[in-house]
Amino acid sequence: MTTDGLTLAVSGLTLGLTRDRRARPLVEDLSFGVARGEMLAFVGESGSGKSLTAAAIFGLLPAGVQRIAGSIRVNGSELTTLSERRLRAWRGRDMGLIFQNPLTALSPSVGVQAQIAETYRVHKGGTRDAARARARALLAEVGLKALATGGDSYPHQLSGGMRQRVMIALAAACDPALIVADEPTTALDVLIQAQILDLLARLQRERGLAVVFITHDLRLAARYADRILVLYAGRAVEEGDAAQFFTAPRHPYSRALRDAIPTIPATGGRLTEIPGQPPEPRALPAGCRFAPRCPNVGDDCRRTEPAMTFDGTRFACLHPCAKMS
Amino acid sequence: MREDVVSSGLRVEGLSVEYAAKRGLGRTRGDTHKALADVGFILPTGQTLGVVGESGSGKTTLGHAVLRMTPVSRGRILWDGVDLATLSDRDLRPYRRQMQLVFQDPYEAMNPRMSIGRIIAEPLLLAYGLDRHARREQALRLLKQVGLDESLLGRRPRALSGGQRQRVTLARALATAPRLLVLDEPTSGLDVSLQARVLNLLRDLQTDKGLSYLFISHDLAAVAYIAQRLLVLFQGRVMEQGPTDALLRHPAHPYTAALLAAQPSAVPGRAPKDPAPAMNPVADPVPGACVYYQWCGKALPRCRMEAPDLTSLGADHLVACHYPGHETTSIH
Numbered sequence: 001m002t003t004d005g006l007t008l009a010v011s012g013l014t015l016g017l018t019r020d021r022r023a024r025p026l027v028e029d030l031s032f033g034v035a036r037g038e039m040l041a042f043v044g045e046s047g048s049g050k051s052l053t054a055a056a057i058f059g060l061l062p063a064g065v066q067r068i069a070g071s072i073r074v075n076g077s078e079l080t081t082l083s084e085r086r087l088r089a090w091r092g093r094d095m096g097l098i099f100q101n102p103l104t105a106l107s108p109s110v111g112v113q114a115q116i117a118e119t120y121r122v123h124k125g126g127t128r129d130a131a132r133a134r135a136r137a138l139l140a141e142v143g144l145k146a147l148a149t150g151g152d153s154y155p156h157q158l159s160g161g162m163r164q165r166v167m168i169a170l171a172a173a174c175d176p177a178l179i180v181a182d183e184p185t186t187a188l189d190v191l192i193q194a195q196i197l198d199l200l201a202r203l204q205r206e207r208g209l210a211v212v213f214i215t216h217d218l219r220l221a222a223r224y225a226d227r228i229l230v231l232y233a234g235r236a237v238e239e240g241d242a243a244q245f246f247t248a249p250r251h252p253y254s255r256a257l258r259d260a261i262p263t264i265p266a267t268g269g270r271l272t273e274i275p276g277q278p279p280e281p282r283a284l285p286a287g288c289r290f291a292p293r294c295p296n297v298g299d300d301c302r303r304t305e306p307a308m309t310f311d312g313t314r315f316a317c318l319h320p321c322a323k324m325s
Numbered sequence: 326m327r328e329d330v331v332s333s334g335l336r337v338e339g340l341s342v343e344y345a346a347k348r349g350l351g352r353t354r355g356d357t358h359k360a361l362a363d364v365g366f367i368l369p370t371g372q373t374l375g376v377v378g379e380s381g382s383g384k385t386t387l388g389h390a391v392l393r394m395t396p397v398s399r400g401r402i403l404w405d406g407v408d409l410a411t412l413s414d415r416d417l418r419p420y421r422r423q424m425q426l427v428f429q430d431p432y433e434a435m436n437p438r439m440s441i442g443r444i445i446a447e448p449l450l451l452a453y454g455l456d457r458h459a460r461r462e463q464a465l466r467l468l469k470q471v472g473l474d475e476s477l478l479g480r481r482p483r484a485l486s487g488g489q490r491q492r493v494t495l496a497r498a499l500a501t502a503p504r505l506l507v508l509d510e511p512t513s514g515l516d517v518s519l520q521a522r523v524l525n526l527l528r529d530l531q532t533d534k535g536l537s538y539l540f541i542s543h544d545l546a547a548v549a550y551i552a553q554r555l556l557v558l559f560q561g562r563v564m565e566q567g568p569t570d571a572l573l574r575h576p577a578h579p580y581t582a583a584l585l586a587a588q589p590s591a592v593p594g595r596a597p598k599d600p601a602p603a604m605n606p607v608a609d610p611v612p613g614a615c616v617y618y619q620w621c622g623k624a625l626p627r628c629r630m631e632a633p634d635l636t637s638l639g640a641d642h643l644v645a646c647h648y649p650g651h652e653t654t655s656i657h
Binding site (some may be wrong): 266 | 407482487520525543544545546549550569570573574583585587588
């Protein structure tokens with residue numbers, strides 16, 4: 001993969017447990033890139049490594065997990081070799097992170113205007129007044145005009161959707177090149193969910209942001225993202241154009257994720273279940289990790305771990321689904 | 326409703342739940358907050374009624390009110406013709422076994438220090454006073470029924486995945502052999518693959534046992550899969566109700582249409598045409614106006630002057646809108 005011109009370029013990223021270096025990695029040999037103005041969606045079940053990858057990009061891996069190999073470049077600069085001090089300057093300034101639960105990410109005792117202004121001043125300097133004015137402009141930009149004027153509001157006074165808008169304003173405060181949104185709407189109602197993702201997509205377009213959107217819902221990924229990357233048990237199993245992806249996924253796991261979703265109006269048939277559970281990192285099967293749950297499985301799948309191949313989309317499967325399903 | 330019309334199943338009429346409003350600016354003592362206003366529906370035995378709406382629409386209150394878990398201000402809850410709303414707690418007890426609630430967050434609904442076996446068997450002790458041996462036997466049977474392995478019996482809730490926990494709460498709800506389940510967002514915390522499994526399981530249980538479901542959710546796709554009829558709530562009022570298919574193909578109320586448009590569709594690369602409405606959820610309603618007036622993209626002067634009644638749109642389809650639209654939605 002060429003990394004020229006990519007806002008985010010990750011290659012060969014491997015994450016594993018610190019204590020047990022012989023254990024199989026939690027995320028293995030993951031490579032992807034996101035260009036300016038592009039949205040890439042990470043899709044997969046809980047435990048597939050979506051959030052860990054996001055944490056690794058920001059240098060915020062939880063205790064006990066470390067990067068074993070791989071490079072992470074933002075605008076051409078390697079982040080993995082930066083000191084914590086230098087990395088702290090990158091976070092917030094060049095890349096913003098939006099969490100699933102804004103209440104844990106926002107300070108409960110500081111007004112939201114003040115929080116955004118502080119973030120801005122830490123990274124960009126300037127006067128308090130200028131930073132406050134910038135915070136108000138940002139709040140207005142994310143559709144919170146009521147919070148942009150007059151006195152400041154505390155996070156607890158806001159609804160879940162409003163808090164998530166504040167998070168977006170905070171993430172976008174210093175004009176970052178990259179925003180990573182980790183399940184930003186999981187706790188929200190459908191209407192609010194649509195509003196938040198519309199807003200994110202608008203910022204992506206208007207400001208030319210590179211966005212990584214993490215979700216377990218293939219529908220949301222298909223609706224908002226340009227490209228989709230499906231993760232299973234720590235490995236990329238398929239990556240491709242969002243539209244093509246939904247009509248003709250090649251990896252049986254991608255297809256299973258798609259077919260598990262009920263449609264409107266209902267078709268009347270049963271939903272397709274994915275039998276079994278994702279494997280524990282400690283007990284990964286030999287060969288393809290999806291083999292024990294796969295409808296297309298063959299004997300060869302249990303021996304060799306398939307490599308990524310390109311045919312319409314990039315996928316790692318020995319017995320892929322037909323090109324048009 | 327005449328007394329001689331006794332239908333089997335659940336029939337709710339004019340159900341209202343009101344709380345004393347917080348005193349604040351412009352509010353005087355004695356004001357009430359209407360969590361539910363004049364809600365009515367029929368849920369025939371063996372069928373599913375989907376209740377949809379946003380947070381604060383009264384979905385959960387409706388589920389709780391039907392089970393008499395929250396005080397009912399007015400209205401009737403007819404269960405096989407018996408009005409549960411008027412029964413004393415004592416008289417209500419035999420009916421409680423027949424109706425069970427499945428909570429949204431299974432983890433919060435379980436005692437983390439109890440084993441899965443005890444969690445499932447507890448209702449059996451409370452309702453029937455079964456001995457330990459019989460309880461264990463029943464717990465095993467229930468566990469099997471929801472597709473879980475008996476090895477889970479001795480585990481704590483912490484050791485289970487989200488999907489397994491949700492099935493445990495389902496097993497517990499089934500312990501007293503209920504006829505009605507109130508399911509409050511049973512799949513909203515689950516991954517799509519687990520959601521499919523829970524929805525299929527619910528459908529199988531319904532077919533096997535003739536259960537009735539009051540299925541509360543904001544996910545229209547899940548509701549479309551499981552419910553024959555839909556009830557759309559907004560701020561405690563019924564906006565629209567009718568057969569699921571008709572409602573989703575031709576939503577008559579602008580709010581139903583907005584919910585549908587916000588639903589993540591299977592149409593890739595297509596962001597919604599209309600930005601979703603409803604930005605300021607704390608605005609006080611305009612007195613005398615339609616409750617949806619401030620959010621409605623199609624509101625006309627009449628909507629401000631006069632709140633629409635729930636009127637029939639033919640074939641079992643009711644809508645509370647002066648200008649119900651028969652437009653096709655953006656979802657195909």
